[in-house]
Amino acid sequence: MPSLFNKQINILIVDDEESIVEFIKMGLEAEGFTVHTAFDGNEAIKLAQEVSPHIIILDIMLPGINGYEVCLEIKKFIKTSIIMLTARDDVDDRVKGLDLGADDYMIKPFSFKELLARINVRLRNSFPELADLLSIGDFSVDNGAHEICYKDKLLELSPTEYNLLKYLLINNGLVLSKSTILENVWGFDFNGEMNIVEVYIRYLRDKIGDKDHNIIRTIRGAGYKVAIQ
Known part of the structure; x- marks a missing residue:
């Protein structure tokens, strides 16, 4: 981390x-x-x-x-x-x-x-x-302002999108299971469908132009990983 x-x-x-x-x-x-x-x-x-x-x-x-x-x-x-x-x-x-x-x-x-x-x-x-400030590759997170920029451009994110992307970024290099993401982003008391994670991952990929899934990677049978040098 x-x-x-x-x-x-x-x-x-x-x-x-x-x-x-x-x-x-x-x-x-x-x-x-x-x-x-x-x-x-x-x-x-x-x-x-x-x-x-x-x-x-x-x-x-x-x-x-x-x-x-x-x-x-x-x-x-x-x-x-x-x-x-x-x-x-x-x-x-x-x-x-x-x-x-x-x-x-x-x-x-x-x-x-x-x-x-x-x-x-x-x-x-x-x-x-x-x-409150964190820089990872082309991303910069301002936790105080609740904002994330990518390549110096402010991303328009919903509160859940912000929390999800921040969680992925601060765990750069680690594989995160869907259940782990749900617990840390949506909370332990979330009673919805687990596929909500897939939906929001897709939203984030669209907003950062990650068509080839090179930034937010899907690890088959394990979960998701952000891998930024």
């Missing part, structure tokens, strides 16, 4: 260890984030002013200006969440970082899975409006 936060999110990684930077960068780009990198404090401050990152992953021990000073300076001019990622695990170091404006603190060595979870927490807390 794709992240609710994706390529619209700018993340700045600041660390003088190139191997760590590349490891984090590769993982975050695979999740769909836009990633920027800096290897010293001055470069980090300059880049932060240019790209206004939503999240900054910041080491403390940096050439020139250390991470504490970088954190203090950046917090003066942009809204961002800073996760300090450092080998310094002393309680006083953590307290100092948090007192200077850091939003979270992780110790090396670290788990990328945990770092990703903390990034998503910070995004939900600091930028809740972005959780």
